Amino acid sequence: MPNNESDVCNDNDNNNSDIQESDLVTNNEISDLKYILSEKKDIKWRHRPISILDSYSEWEQHIEDQELLSPSTYFSKYIPDDLFCTMADMTNIYALQSGEISNFKQTTPAELKTLFGLHIIMGTLKFPRVRMFWDTTLKMQLFLDSMSRDRFFQVRTNLHLVNNMDIPADNKDRFYKVWPIYTALRNRCLELPAEEELAVDEAMIPFTGRLSVKQYVKGKPTPWGIKMYMLCGKSGQAYDFILYQGASTEFQESLLKAFGQGPTVVLQLAQRIKQEMGHKIYSDNFFSSYKLFQALKQENICAAGTVRVNRFANPPLMPDKEALKKERGFSEEICSTDDITLVKWVDNKTVVLGSNFIGKGETDKVECWDKKQNKYVTINRPEIVKLYNHGMGGVDLFDQLMSYYRIFIKSKKWTLRAIFHAVDFAVVQSWLEYRTSAREIGLPTKKIMDLLHFRIRLADVLVLSGKDIPNKKRGRPSATPPDTPVQRLRGETRPPEEIQYDGAQHWPLHENGALPTRCKFPECKGRSRVKCEKCNVRLCLSKEKNCFRSFHLN
Structure with a gap:
């Protein structure tokens, strides 16, 4: 079905983490904010369309000189070599602190790259048990030659990003141990030029073990885990994120007091695009509020999203029972004196959307399925619904790409799950950058690597590049005479350039x-x-x- 409108009706209620706007907050209490906000008692609604303002700037695409790089080069922008050096040092220190130094050979950045590369392949192949990758009957030669099974588990068990002795005694930051890798990810995300259409939504780091900041988000494919608020483009590219850890999350107190949690998330994530004009931000009803649309309008940022009517000062919209008696496709628009508009639209059920730049606009026709008539019917669709459905799915697309080849980790350590989620994050981001560059330089579609081949190529380079040639098979020598003819293998392929030119062994x-x-x-x-x-x-x-x-x- 093209442009399925029912998408706008499927927002999660997120009742477990909803924070309503405080009616007690006044402009005097938020004097440190530069926004001019209306109190609920001062909001006046009229049945009129929104005035399209000329003050909104057209979005200008910032196209940099594109150069197609290798997968490992893109990946190193998110997880740089100096971070592998830090990980090696911290892992060795932790092994010493835990008393394993007697039987623990100190690891190196090259070995950690091998560890990460093997994990990326594990996410691609998805064997039911990790130990099966070293099963000699399966002949996974890359695993057998690169790292022994016991060494793999030994290094992974001791993997650390920080020195535990440096953690402050009064530390309340639950993510202190994984911040180095997520800081590196975020720094690269902030460097990317943002798209015109952006979406703010929740994503999850899957984890079902014991963790005080673990969240449950209804409707997510992986509802249990660590919650992330993400700013993504329509392509799925992530441009910023916030790791949620309850009361200790780094929200700006002034914003949180004035707007509530959901709108504060949008405002903080939108800070990275304030210097650019013409962007459009879409969000669901957990984030949307009247004051949010006001604040973004003053920043010259277009915003739209589904809303909860009780946050909008009792707007005079038609009751649901009366609206459902209308024909399917009926819509009603009201607008405030601040040019914040609400549109109520009747599909299978009613949905209310708000915006600071568009209302019903130019309605179009769209086909959708009718259960009673058992066929597709054509109904009217307001422009705000069209724009919302078109621009809202960026975070869901990112989640979808992450889920295809997620690294398999079955551990009670939440830090391991968070670290290798960051690796998946870096791989997906790297592939999206690679695909964008390939399209910009006009590379034929057949020659652009898909995500699967991109991961394999990256893992191959991480495991082999700059490494010594692995030792040959251990154990008794083969009974095959040395002069036995070797059968020529078909499909002999050239190695990746990163391995071909690494100058090692x-x-x-x-x-x-x-x-x-x-x-x-x-x-x-x-x-x-x-x-x-x-x-x-x-x-x-x-x-x-x-x-x-x-x-x-x-």
């Missing part, structure tokens, strides 16, 4: 019994029995020519 290996195959150096048409042990490709290496050296020089 590329050794030639001569396969005596193998058939010579085509040299993979682009300028050579010869055949060779010599392959790079790390890249696993055949290359010429003789007195006449040295394709092996040329292949690995950037």
Whole structure:
């Protein structure tokens, strides 16, 4: 069904965390705010359309010089190398503090990259048990060669981002232990140029263990976990977020007192676009309020969303019982003297939307399903509903992309779940950046990596780039004679450039019994029995020519 209007009727009530606007707050009490807000008693409603103001600026797209980078380069913008160095130091310190230093070999940033890369592959393959990735019958050679199973669990168990001894005695910040990685993520999100249509909504870090700040959000695919408020574009790209931890969440006290929790979230997330004009922000009824629309209007930011009528000073809208007697597609609009408008629209049930820039506007026709007639019917749709349905789904799209290949973590440690959620976050953000750049430079759609191949390529580089060649199989030597011909594998592929040019441990290996195959150096048409042990490709290496050296020089 095109443009399904029922989307606007499915907002969660979020009764567990709703904070109503305080009727006791006056302009004098919020003198430190620059907003001019109306009291409920001063709000006057009229049955008239909203005045379209000329003061709203047109949105201008900021297009930077796009350059298509490698997946690992995009990823390093969210989780930089210096953060891996910090993680290695803190992990070694924690192993010492926990008394495991006797049997714990100190980890390195390269090993932690391998750990992260293996986790990314786990999210892609989704075996029912983590230990199955080291099962020799499955022949997951990347796992067998990169890190032993016991070492994997040992490093992951001790993984830390901060020194526990540095945590203040009076610390009330529940997320102190994971802030380094989320700070790095947020810093990169704030650098991205924002889209025109933005949405504010809730997202979840799945976790069902014991945690004081764990939340339940009805209607979410993963209702239990750590709640995040996110600002996302229509494409799913995240531009800012707030980790919610109850009373200790870093909300601005003046905003919280004047507006309540939901509107405060929108105002704080909107601060990163105040220097840019023409953006439109959409939110559901948990966030929307009359004062929020007023404040955003004074910031020259367009806003719209579903609303709860009791936050809007008893607007003279038609009662639901009377509205439902009207034909489907009926709408009613009222507007205040501050040019804040409410539109009541009748679909399968009634829904009320508010805005500071658009009302019924230019109504259009749309098809929707009628259960009684068992067919599609054409009804009228106000413009505010059209814009809301078009721009509201950014956070849900981001959640959807995260859920496809989420890293599997079955642990009682909430910190592990939060850390590897941040890794998934960085991967999705990196892929969205990559896809945008690829489209801007005109790369054909067939050559743009989808999220699955992007994750595999990234994981391969994290595990192998800059590393030594893994030791060969342990145990008894093979009974196969050394001169037994080696069967040539079909579909021999070139390694990623990050591995090809990393300059680490590329050794030639001569396969005596193998058939010579085509040299993979682009300028050579010869055949060779010599392959790079790390890249696993055949290359010429003789007195006449040295394709092996040329292949690995950037």
